[in-house]
Amino acid sequence: MTVAKPKVCSLFAGIGGIDLAFAQAGFEIVWANEIDKDACKTYRHNFPDTILSECDIRKIKASSIPDFNILTAGFPCQSFSVCGNKKGFEDERGNLFFEIMRFADEKKLEVIFLENVANLTEHDNGRTFNRIHNELSERNYYIRYIIADACNYGIPQHRTRTYIVAFKDFDMCNKFKFPEEQPLKKHIFDVIDRSIRADDKYYLDEKSVQYQKMKAAITDKNQIYRFSDYGIQKSNDGISFTLKANMGTWYNRVPIIKDNFGMRTITPKECLALQGFPATFDFPDIPIKSMYKQCGNTVVEPVIKRIATQLMLVIGDFFDNN
Known part of the structure; x- marks a missing residue:
């Protein structure tokens, strides 16, 4: 049977x-x-x-x-x-x-x-x-x-x-x-929609040192960036680097993009999207650091x-x- x-x-x-x-x-x-x-x-x-x-x-x-x-x-x-x-x-x-x-x-x-x-x-x-x-x-x-x-x-x-x-x-x-x-047909911004404004909390403060460093580093808005132990890391060919669980430990390790409204960290839901999860999968009311940790894990x-x-x-x- x-x-x-x-x-x-x-x-x-x-x-x-x-x-x-x-x-x-x-x-x-x-x-x-x-x-x-x-x-x-x-x-x-x-x-x-x-x-x-x-x-x-x-x-x-x-x-x-x-x-x-x-x-x-x-x-x-x-x-x-x-x-x-x-x-x-x-x-x-x-x-x-x-x-x-x-x-x-x-x-x-x-x-x-x-x-x-x-x-x-x-x-x-x-x-x-x-x-x-x-x-x-x-x-x-x-x-x-x-x-x-x-x-x-x-x-x-x-x-x-x-x-x-x-x-x-x-x-x-x-x-x-x-x-x-199978061939890769989607790239980072086929998954992340830069035309939709994220919540204000995700955008970098323009007066911050972090903002100034990232502004100088973002030479290709079609890539994704993050602070690392070795400086600022940049993706290649529209393919994200590995999402890590330490996003939930050090918030400044969350990847950063330039969208139509400014420079910001990607959201937990966008992290899930880069892991291939469907949009219907969602988080309950838990700390955002836990969301990022879970995305990397x-x-x-x-x-x-x-x-x-x-x-x-x-x-x-x-x-x-x-």
């Missing part, structure tokens, strides 16, 4: 970027977990019908979760990122990967989908990725993975990530193919949707949803 909607359990769900992608591909998200309180508010705002457990994953018994077919996890990446401390499994956050393995052991999962930074494969001279690969292989999973930049899949942002899909069934793994790259939704769509194609008769 062909499954209409295989069931998904989402760990480290964040605001639900992976969940949205899988739902749009035809999966049913039956349960999710996230520890960040503001991210949970955003998740519930957009997924009112999904059970969301707001707590430390280490305190959850897998046996207490509704049955599901597929586990997804965008597990914490700071331990592996070139922008983080790169401690890997020596960092408590890196060790949270083994919570995923605990769920796999207890629930006897058929498919696992993982997302992390591109540096995951290179961290510690490849030993970190080998450990992840071995942990899955020792549980008799067959593995496919890809390192993909969002701009090669139709999204005007350089955001390179590692995507891993692990299967218990060899035939399913053999049939699965990652989506092919989430995923490029259309890339994962295409992967999930490919996964749906190979599932066929493997699962029975009854």
Whole structure:
């Protein structure tokens, strides 16, 4: 019997970027977990019908979760990122990967989908990725993975990530193919509308030093800019640089554009647009710094949707949803 909607359990769900992608591909998200309180508010705002457990994953018994077919996890990446401390499994956050393995052991999962930074494969001279690969292989999973930049899949942002899909069934793994790259047809200002005036709070004060520095730096109004550790960073070819979670820590790291009304930071909704989220996805009443942090922590939704769509194609008769 062909499954209409295989069931998904989402760990480290964040605001639900992976969940949205899988739902749009035809999966049913039956349960999710996230520890960040503001991210949970955003998740519930957009997924009112999904059970969301707001707590430390280490305190959850897998046996207490509704049955599901597929586990997804965008597990914490700071331990592996070139922008983080790169401690890997020596960092408590890196060790949270083994919570995923605990769920796999207890629930006897058929498919696992993982997302992390591109540096995951290179961290510690490849030993970190080998450990992840071995942990899955020792549980008799067959593995496919890809390192993909969002701009090669139709999204005007350089955001390179590692995507891993692990299967218990060899035939399913053999049939699965990652989506092919596609030409980039949209650029930054096909996503951000400069003709619409933003709220006054986003515009730089013309008397500020920040304004004067950025005014001198903006030589191409078709690019996006931001202050960085190395001065002012500028995008190239109308493709945004990677949006980072530190936008929520240092407000001056939020990208800046020149629109029809002045120079301003891009809004949280525009950040989501550069991550490929639909306009219907919105934030509840939470601090703006949390919105920016969430935007930098989430995923490029259309890339994962295409992967999930490919996964749906190979599932066929493997699962029975009854």
